[in-house]
Amino acid sequence: MDLLSKIKQAKLVGRGGACFSVAKKWSAVKNAAGEKKYVVANAAEGEPGVLKDGYILEHHADRVIDGMKLAIDFFKAEKGYLYLNHAYAKKLNKKLALLIKGLPIEIFIKPIGAGYIGGEESAVLNAITGKRIEPRLKPPFPVTSGLWDSPTLVNNVETFYNVSLVNSGEYKNNRFYTITGDCPNEGVYELPDNLTIAQVLKKTKNYPKFSFFVQVGGNAAGEVLNSKQLKCEVCGAASVAVFSLAKNNFKTTVKNWLNFYSNESCGQCTACREGVYRLREAWLAEKTDWPLVNELLDNLSDASFCALGSGLTIPIKSLISNVYPQKK
Amino acid sequence: MKKIKIKINNQEIVCDQGTTIGHAAWANGIEIPGLCFHPDLSVKANCRVCVVEIKGCNKLATSCSTKAEDGMEISTESERVKRSRNLNLEMIFAEHVEKCPTCVWRLSCKLLEYAEKYKIPITRFKDRKSKRKTYKFANAVEIDGTQCIDCRNCLDACSNLQKINYLELRGKGINQEVVPTDEKSGFSFMRKRKDADCIYCGQCAVHCPVGAAQEQTQYQLVEKALADKSKIMVAQFAPSIRVSIGEEFGLPQGKIVSGQVVAALKQLGFNYVFDVNFGADITTMAEAEELVEKLKSGSGLPMFTSCCPAWVKYIEFYRPDLIKNLTTARSPQMHSAGIAKTYWAEKMGIKPKDIVMVSVMPCTAKKFEAARAELKINGVWPIDYVITTRELAFLIKKNKIDFTKLKAMAADNPLGEASGAAAIYGATGGVMESALRTAEYLIETAQDSVCASVKNKKMSKLCRGRVEFLEARGLAGVKEAVLEMAGKKIRVAVVNGIGNIKPVLDNLENYDYVEVMACPDGCIGGGGQPIPTTAAIRKKRLEALYKIDAKSKIRRAHENQAALAAMEWLEGKRKLKEPVLYTKYKKKS
Numbered sequence: 001m002d003l004l005s006k007i008k009q010a011k012l013v014g015r016g017g018a019c020f021s022v023a024k025k026w027s028a029v030k031n032a033a034g035e036k037k038y039v040v041a042n043a044a045e046g047e048p049g050v051l052k053d054g055y056i057l058e059h060h061a062d063r064v065i066d067g068m069k070l071a072i073d074f075f076k077a078e079k080g081y082l083y084l085n086h087a088y089a090k091k092l093n094k095k096l097a098l099l100i101k102g103l104p105i106e107i108f109i110k111p112i113g114a115g116y117i118g119g120e121e122s123a124v125l126n127a128i129t130g131k132r133i134e135p136r137l138k139p140p141f142p143v144t145s146g147l148w149d150s151p152t153l154v155n156n157v158e159t160f161y162n163v164s165l166v167n168s169g170e171y172k173n174n175r176f177y178t179i180t181g182d183c184p185n186e187g188v189y190e191l192p193d194n195l196t197i198a199q200v201l202k203k204t205k206n207y208p209k210f211s212f213f214v215q216v217g218g219n220a221a222g223e224v225l226n227s228k229q230l231k232c233e234v235c236g237a238a239s240v241a242v243f244s245l246a247k248n249n250f251k252t253t254v255k256n257w258l259n260f261y262s263n264e265s266c267g268q269c270t271a272c273r274e275g276v277y278r279l280r281e282a283w284l285a286e287k288t289d290w291p292l293v294n295e296l297l298d299n300l301s302d303a304s305f306c307a308l309g310s311g312l313t314i315p316i317k318s319l320i321s322n323v324y325p326q327k328k
Numbered sequence: 329m330k331k332i333k334i335k336i337n338n339q340e341i342v343c344d345q346g347t348t349i350g351h352a353a354w355a356n357g358i359e360i361p362g363l364c365f366h367p368d369l370s371v372k373a374n375c376r377v378c379v380v381e382i383k384g385c386n387k388l389a390t391s392c393s394t395k396a397e398d399g400m401e402i403s404t405e406s407e408r409v410k411r412s413r414n415l416n417l418e419m420i421f422a423e424h425v426e427k428c429p430t431c432v433w434r435l436s437c438k439l440l441e442y443a444e445k446y447k448i449p450i451t452r453f454k455d456r457k458s459k460r461k462t463y464k465f466a467n468a469v470e471i472d473g474t475q476c477i478d479c480r481n482c483l484d485a486c487s488n489l490q491k492i493n494y495l496e497l498r499g500k501g502i503n504q505e506v507v508p509t510d511e512k513s514g515f516s517f518m519r520k521r522k523d524a525d526c527i528y529c530g531q532c533a534v535h536c537p538v539g540a541a542q543e544q545t546q547y548q549l550v551e552k553a554l555a556d557k558s559k560i561m562v563a564q565f566a567p568s569i570r571v572s573i574g575e576e577f578g579l580p581q582g583k584i585v586s587g588q589v590v591a592a593l594k595q596l597g598f599n600y601v602f603d604v605n606f607g608a609d610i611t612t613m614a615e616a617e618e619l620v621e622k623l624k625s626g627s628g629l630p631m632f633t634s635c636c637p638a639w640v641k642y643i644e645f646y647r648p649d650l651i652k653n654l655t656t657a658r659s660p661q662m663h664s665a666g667i668a669k670t671y672w673a674e675k676m677g678i679k680p681k682d683i684v685m686v687s688v689m690p691c692t693a694k695k696f697e698a699a700r701a702e703l704k705i706n707g708v709w710p711i712d713y714v715i716t717t718r719e720l721a722f723l724i725k726k727n728k729i730d731f732t733k734l735k736a737m738a739a740d741n742p743l744g745e746a747s748g749a750a751a752i753y754g755a756t757g758g759v760m761e762s763a764l765r766t767a768e769y770l771i772e773t774a775q776d777s778v779c780a781s782v783k784n785k786k787m788s789k790l791c792r793g794r795v796e797f798l799e800a801r802g803l804a805g806v807k808e809a810v811l812e813m814a815g816k817k818i819r820v821a822v823v824n825g826i827g828n829i830k831p832v833l834d835n836l837e838n839y840d841y842v843e844v845m846a847c848p849d850g851c852i853g854g855g856g857q858p859i860p861t862t863a864a865i866r867k868k869r870l871e872a873l874y875k876i877d878a879k880s881k882i883r884r885a886h887e888n889q890a891a892l893a894a895m896e897w898l899e900g901k902r903k904l905k906e907p908v909l910y911t912k913y914k915k916k917s
Binding site: 113132137264265266267269270271275276277278281292295302303 | 500
């Protein structure tokens with residue numbers, strides 16, 4: 001059985017957070033016309049509260065590189081890039097350099113100012129090609145027009161790790177969960193991929209005894225759930241952050257997100273550049289203008305250029321509806 | 329092309345597959361507002377004003393970038409669309425500090441139009457850019473950061489269209505700002521090495537949807553001068569104005585309104601109105617003579633045209649080694665104005681200093697050209713003020729002159745007479761074609777100068793020459809041709825837009841004569857032209873210029889008797905001939 005069929009059979013999904021079918025993406029790159037093709041492993045890991053890519057590179061870098069190599073061979077790609085978070089580069093550069101020796105793989109360290117948006121797949125391509133680091137207008141998608149307009153496969157570190165396991169028949173439907181926040185055993189755990197949020201917290205001995213809420217799938221763009229909503233599987237980039245209701249207040253929690261997004265908006269589109277600025281302004285005002293806040297939030301999810309703008313609305317809207325419904 | 333069926337606001341529409349929703353809507357009379365879209369530039373979809381709702385889609389879609397698909401049901405006016413579109417407009421409005429009282433845009437401003445049409449509340453947000461800087465480029469163009477709405481059209485025009493790369497985007501998020509590349513950044517105390525410079529073409533301005541990039545206006549000074557009754561007010565207007573300004577008053581694109589321009593200028597209070605086409609005939613003769621001389625001697629080839637001041641600035645900054653290749657003939661506006669303030673002034677018994685010469689140009693770089701000190705004649709500026717097509721339209725509107733109802737008037741003589749060759753100066757290839765008409769005549773009659781040929785009565789032979797050099801026409805980026813005149817081959821090239829200059833500069837040895845116009849399709853696409861200026865509109869303007877040429881009684885510059893008379897007068901004034909007809913250039917890097 002060839003690699004693509006194995007991937008299809010294993011039903012691999014992208015582990016960057018979007019859960020897109022890996023087989024579909026690989027087929028698209030395979031079928032795309034282009035003399036040159038490229039492979040990019042996205043190790044930007046800019047989402048706060050997600051640490052699993054760093055963990056995987058620390059413990060299974062050989063597997064990640066193997067996954068990249070398999071992809072390069074599969075597509076007869078020109079070259080592979082490991083787009084690496086600079087904090088990880090500091091720690092792992094030497095080890096990684098040894099592993100890629102002799103391979104057509106280059107480590108590209110994510111520029112320091114690249115920020116959160118510097119991990120978005122088309123922004124990654126812009127960074128590698130020296131363009132302004134911000135998302136591109138899609139279509140065309142990277143699978144047909146990526147690096148230097150050539151078909152490019154961009155997959156997450158964990159995805160390449162899984163590809164390597166699938167290839168050698170060792171894939172066991174596990175994934176890496178990051179647990180952070182008000183809990184005793186923060187860290188990254190490799191566990192079955194179908195666990196509910198409650199199960200993950202219990203298995204890692206992190207289930208709180210106090211009143212709490214969680215944010216799942218990233219501390220910037222993840223959904224907020226209350227303690228009665230933990231029976232669903234952990235989605236997105238599989239992070240669970242625990243927030244003690246006593247320690248965190250509503251106003252500050254939202255303010256922190258707004259501060260983060262104010263710094264991270266690339267500035268390309270009106271809905272996000274202006275919207276986040278005006279939202280923060282409205283939030284810091286003495287009296288909250290709720291109709292305006294809602295209008296700005298709806299506009300962000302409806303009309304922003306990329307997922308960063310709509311991403312901000314997820315935690316805010318879900319915090320309000322799931323944890324503080326009385327606030328509105 | 330495969331046809332597909334879509335529905336917009338319940339209206340069934342058949343359109344080509346691959347068409348964007350925006351195109352399909354506009355083609356069927358459904359108006360969708362938008363600010364960042366410009367057909368000259370690649371789609372950026374960043375203003376988010378043209379959002380529409382597609383049935384079954386989670387998010388709204390931008391109609392400028394989203395392709396229509398068979399069966400799509402689209403709404404441009406749903407509550408959701410209105411909410412987003414209006415909020416985005418409102419936030420854009422709060423980026424743009426209104427300076428309406430002095431803005432030449434205020435009578436054709438899209439922002440104001442949308443604010444009114446969609447009843448946008450404009451006071452909910454405080455202006456957030458009031459402390460931004462204004463960057464001025466010589467006296468020609470400026471980018472006012474307090475008015476910028478971050479659409480990036482100016483960047484695209486400067487970098488992708490013109491390939492000058494003088495502008496860059498600095499900062500991120502709300503701090504992003506368009507700045508010239510040589511502007512100091514916050515962290516360095518040293519000015520960056522200047523490796524790019526503005527050529528003043530104004531393509532940033534003609535592509536800016538909100539007038540943040542704009543000409544540095546001089547209309548206020550013109551108004552002041554018009555109010556001063558002690559001066560003789562003279563206006564002169566460029567070849568391409570007459571086929572573009574009508575658009576500002578709702579006339580069809582490419583409508584020829586030469587007579588209305590004269591009438592409007594007279595109504596504004598100008599005592600005399602001259603036609604720069606007259607100057608263009610002078611330029612043609614001076615330039616053709618120089619070309620013939622250079623072809624004979626074989627040195628200084630290829631010869632470049634120099635009537636485009638943005639191109640001259642390009643050479644002076646980027647390729648000073650080629651200064652010697654520029655024709656030393658002045659440009660049409662300088663020729664017209666120079667002759668007005670010498671020849672005409674003497675004939676009229678007016679002191680040159682009492683004349684205020686106002687040039688109406690399709691161009692922002694012409695403001696820079698008119699202010700070049702080396703162009704002074706005996707200490708007198710030939711041109712006092714240069715205003716753009718847009719500034720003139722603004723003055724006409726401001727003074728409530730109904731342009732469409734004006735009775736056509738002829739320009740004043742003798743500087744109102746012109747050949748058809750002069751009209752086409754406004755189109756890419758036009759200068760080349762005009763010069764070739766006269767150069768061929770000179771070569772075929774074995775003459776060095778037009779004036780000498782008149783004296784020798786060689787004019788009878790003039791019918792032998794070609795009139796139309798179709799090799800120079802068309803909208804290609806670079807046109808090349810080899811012509812034969814009196815058995816000699818002349819290799820010519822026409823560069824349409826400075827963005828296309830590279831292949832020609834890389835292969836200079838292949839050419840004898842090269843025309844370069846910095847703006848797309850020539851002056852009809854100039855930085856001072858009415859907005860919008862798009863490829864389709866430029867084509868209409870260009871066709872109109874060729875129509876003027878085809879209908880002209882005389883087609884060649886050297887048949888313009890009034891211009892010949894001025895040239896002969898200059899022949900007799902040894903001290904004036906040089907400063908009126910020729911100029912020098914200086915390295916500027």
